[in-house]
Amino acid sequence: MRRYAFCLLLMFAQPVAAEAPGMPSAGASLAAPTGAVILEVEGNIANGNGGTGIARFDEAMLAALPSHTLETSTVVTDGTQVFEGFLMRDLLALLGARGSVVAATALNDYSVEIPVSDFARFDVIVATTRNGKRLEKSGKGPLWIVYPRDDHEELQDIRYDYRWVWQLYRLDIK
Amino acid sequence: MSRQPRTLLGLFLPLALIAVFAALLLYSLSRLAEIEQDMRIKATQNMLWTMYQAHASALQLENVLLKADTGAVSPAEIERRYNVLLSRIALLNEGPQRRQVEALGFADELDRLTAAARSLAPMIADPTPANIQEIRDALHPFNPVLGRAGNAAMISEWNQLGNRLDTHRKKLWQIIWLLFGLMAAGAVLSAYLIFTLRQSRHRTSLLQRERRFSELLVASSGDGVLAADADGRCTVWNDAMHALFDVSPNQARGALLEDISGFFATERVREGLRQALAGAPFDLPFLPFFRSGEELPHYVDLRLFPLRDRDQTIGIIGLVRDVTDKHAAQEAIARHNERLEELVADRTQELNEALQQQRSAADLYRNFAAMVSHEFRTPLAIIDSALQRLVRRADRVSSLEITERATKARDAIRRLTSLVATTLDTARLDAGQVEVTCERCDIADLAATICERQRETSPGCRIQLEATGPAPVQFDPTHAEHVLSNLISNAVKYSPDGSPISVRITLEGDLVTCSVRNETTKPLTDDDRAKLFDRYYRGSNTMGLPGTGIGLYMARALARMQNGDIELSDQGHDGKVEFRFLLPRIGAGPTTPSLYITPVHTRRGLPVP
Numbered sequence: 001m002r003r004y005a006f007c008l009l010l011m012f013a014q015p016v017a018a019e020a021p022g023m024p025s026a027g028a029s030l031a032a033p034t035g036a037v038i039l040e041v042e043g044n045i046a047n048g049n050g051g052t053g054i055a056r057f058d059e060a061m062l063a064a065l066p067s068h069t070l071e072t073s074t075v076v077t078d079g080t081q082v083f084e085g086f087l088m089r090d091l092l093a094l095l096g097a098r099g100s101v102v103a104a105t106a107l108n109d110y111s112v113e114i115p116v117s118d119f120a121r122f123d124v125i126v127a128t129t130r131n132g133k134r135l136e137k138s139g140k141g142p143l144w145i146v147y148p149r150d151d152h153e154e155l156q157d158i159r160y161d162y163r164w165v166w167q168l169y170r171l172d173i174k
Numbered sequence: 175m176s177r178q179p180r181t182l183l184g185l186f187l188p189l190a191l192i193a194v195f196a197a198l199l200l201y202s203l204s205r206l207a208e209i210e211q212d213m214r215i216k217a218t219q220n221m222l223w224t225m226y227q228a229h230a231s232a233l234q235l236e237n238v239l240l241k242a243d244t245g246a247v248s249p250a251e252i253e254r255r256y257n258v259l260l261s262r263i264a265l266l267n268e269g270p271q272r273r274q275v276e277a278l279g280f281a282d283e284l285d286r287l288t289a290a291a292r293s294l295a296p297m298i299a300d301p302t303p304a305n306i307q308e309i310r311d312a313l314h315p316f317n318p319v320l321g322r323a324g325n326a327a328m329i330s331e332w333n334q335l336g337n338r339l340d341t342h343r344k345k346l347w348q349i350i351w352l353l354f355g356l357m358a359a360g361a362v363l364s365a366y367l368i369f370t371l372r373q374s375r376h377r378t379s380l381l382q383r384e385r386r387f388s389e390l391l392v393a394s395s396g397d398g399v400l401a402a403d404a405d406g407r408c409t410v411w412n413d414a415m416h417a418l419f420d421v422s423p424n425q426a427r428g429a430l431l432e433d434i435s436g437f438f439a440t441e442r443v444r445e446g447l448r449q450a451l452a453g454a455p456f457d458l459p460f461l462p463f464f465r466s467g468e469e470l471p472h473y474v475d476l477r478l479f480p481l482r483d484r485d486q487t488i489g490i491i492g493l494v495r496d497v498t499d500k501h502a503a504q505e506a507i508a509r510h511n512e513r514l515e516e517l518v519a520d521r522t523q524e525l526n527e528a529l530q531q532q533r534s535a536a537d538l539y540r541n542f543a544a545m546v547s548h549e550f551r552t553p554l555a556i557i558d559s560a561l562q563r564l565v566r567r568a569d570r571v572s573s574l575e576i577t578e579r580a581t582k583a584r585d586a587i588r589r590l591t592s593l594v595a596t597t598l599d600t601a602r603l604d605a606g607q608v609e610v611t612c613e614r615c616d617i618a619d620l621a622a623t624i625c626e627r628q629r630e631t632s633p634g635c636r637i638q639l640e641a642t643g644p645a646p647v648q649f650d651p652t653h654a655e656h657v658l659s660n661l662i663s664n665a666v667k668y669s670p671d672g673s674p675i676s677v678r679i680t681l682e683g684d685l686v687t688c689s690v691r692n693e694t695t696k697p698l699t700d701d702d703r704a705k706l707f708d709r710y711y712r713g714s715n716t717m718g719l720p721g722t723g724i725g726l727y728m729a730r731a732l733a734r735m736q737n738g739d740i741e742l743s744d745q746g747h748d749g750k751v752e753f754r755f756l757l758p759r760i761g762a763g764p765t766t767p768s769l770y771i772t773p774v775h776t777r778r779g780l781p782v783p
Contacts, residue, residue, distance in 0.1 A: 076270065078269030107261075108261075166261070
């Protein structure tokens with residue numbers, strides 16, 4: 001958590017040097033979405049694009065984040081699946097988010113609070129594709145929070161399993 | 175119980191207990207591990223929640239559609255709710271969830287609901303009131319089916335949970351019993367440990383007591399006690415050793431014996447140590463041992479014994495006893511014995527001499543008695559017969575005959591007188607009353623005078639005197655004359671009538687010899703030769719001849735008093751006898767030596783052997 005905060009401080013001090021490839025500059029306000037909004041972030045964030053503490057993302061904006069691939073089994077499917085998407089911590093860094101808990105809400109209003117430390121300890125991604133196919137809104141899409149379950153034994157636990165929010169559409173930084 | 179089974183029990187009981195303990199523990203652990211594995215809850219077992227979510231999403235879509243009639247809901251919201259429903263249906267159709275649904279017996283109904291839900295898509299995209307009504311009609315079966323499925327899921331999950339709890343409870347009870355078993359085994363093991371600990375303490379205290387006693391025994395021993403390991407390093411060194419070698423036990427322990435004292439480096443002790451280490455006891459009595467700063471040696475008895483452990487010699491035990499006093503006593507006894515032996519030898523010799531003297535005396539008296547009985551009786555018989563004749567023929571005896579008889583009687587008397595005088599001479603000699611006065615004279619002159627006189631006395635004899643020249647000698651003329659007269663008269667007496675008698679004077683080396691040789695009819699026997707110079711001894715050839723047996727004895731005694739001697743020549747077996755009168759020649763040496771080592775007058779009373 002402290003290390004994460006230190007990273008943020010670095011980004012504010014040297015906005016240009018710290019910027020990731022293809023990532024909008026931190027400190028500058030986020031560009032407005034041009035397509036359909038698929039993710040809303042609210043709460044304690046520094047960079048927004050829809051009023052105080054609000055950031056809205058369309059598909060293109062999320063696709064601009066550094067891509068990350070993860071292969072793991074899940075509790076609701078058979079066999080291992082290959083997920084691709086972006087790291088949750090990259091998103092939070094992009095937004096200059098400050099908080100200890102992220103409340104993730106799904107389309108069906110399922111909501112769960114995830115400690116921010118999870119994102120520092122594990123490579124938790126927000127997946128947009130599964131096995132090379134886009135996640136459908138009528139399935140687990142468009143966004144699915146995926147933990148690297150097979151890489152860490154402690155993640156093979158129902159107390160982590162409930163954090164795998166699919167049909168994700170809103171994050172609330174607290 | 176005999177010792178062997180007790181030992182076996184003592185060995186196997188704890189091992190068996192430990193084995194039981196380990197087996198129970200392993201079994202309990204495996205049971206616990208099984209429970210631990212079983213404790214993980216899988217999300218697929220959460221079918222009740224999945225069913226509820228699907229049911230709720232169908233109801234919410236219906237609810238949204240009801241509001242849609244009034245136009246209060248946007249088409250996007252309808253689509254969102256529809257997508258949520260599709261997502262839930264898709265979830266139910268995915269691997270693990272699908273299998274659960276099949277197990278619950280709702281597979282066909284799920285397939286129908288899935289098909290129904292997918293068929294709604296065109297109408298959702300175009301939410302006209304007619305379409306909405308159609309969708310609502312299509313959604314009708316969702317409510318009862320998902321409700322019953324949820325109900326079945328609940329019952330199934332609770333049954334599963336109940337079964338799992340039953341299994342867990344059974345396993346836990348097993349573990350509880352196993353733990354009781356563990357406790358029992360542990361209790362027996364602990365009891366056994368306490369028992370053996372007490373026994374061990376008891377044995378240790380006994381051992382310590384015995385050890386203290388042994389140490390006391392070793393320490394208070396008056397003899398030196400030492401022990402060494404196989405390398406010759408000292409392990410035990412008691413106070414007596416300290417006193418003897420002046421090395422304290424602390425200094426001695428751990429040191430090589432050879433370094434402790436040079437005594438242990440001596441060849442005999444090293445050999446003893448080697449023997450003892452080879453397994454043979456070794457005794458070294460009376461070893462001399464020099465303590466530092468002392469000149470006289472101590473003496474010690476060293477007894478070495480091998481220290482054995484089963485079949486192996488692991489060191490030696492040595493007992494050292496200071497036997498200096500004993501050694502001194504033994505030496506004193508040895509010296510005393512030696513002195514006693516010398517004393518006994520001396521006494522024996524003295525006794526032998528006394529016995530010899532006694533025998534000689536007895537011989538002397540026997541010889542004297544024989545001589546007297548013979549020599550005195552003969553003249554007395556002559557006198558008696560002469561007088562008897564005169565008495566018997568008193569009336570017709572002539573003066574001539576009287577003269578003849580009287581002369582015979584007087585001769586006999588003279589012989590008797592001579593006998594008495596000779597006996598007296600001997601007595602004087604024995605009493606040391608004979609004096610010797612030596613002066614320088616010529617023995618040749620003396621011999622000539624005596625030969626002449628002998629020729630006058632015995633006109634028939636043939637005496638030849640041979641002398642190479644004057645032979646001056648230091649002697650007593652009276653005694654020398656006695657000696658030579660005796661030898662020459664003996665020669666005349668014991669030689670056949672008319673046979674030649676040779677008197678010869680020679681100078682040989684340091685000696686002047688006057689030898690008298692005569693022929694004889696009866697050669698001397700060996701016995702005669704041995705005893706010829708004894709007093710009162712008369713040779714085997716003297717039968718019928720008068721004599722006292724004193725002449726040669728006196729002659730030799732007198733010759734020796736003048737530092738001379740008389741010897742019987744070895745030649746005598748060819749019918750000749752030769753006596754030699756030896757006198758030391760003047761000027762032969764710085765002093766005139768005595769030919770006879772002990773002069774007669776210093777050995778008075780002792781007969782010459």
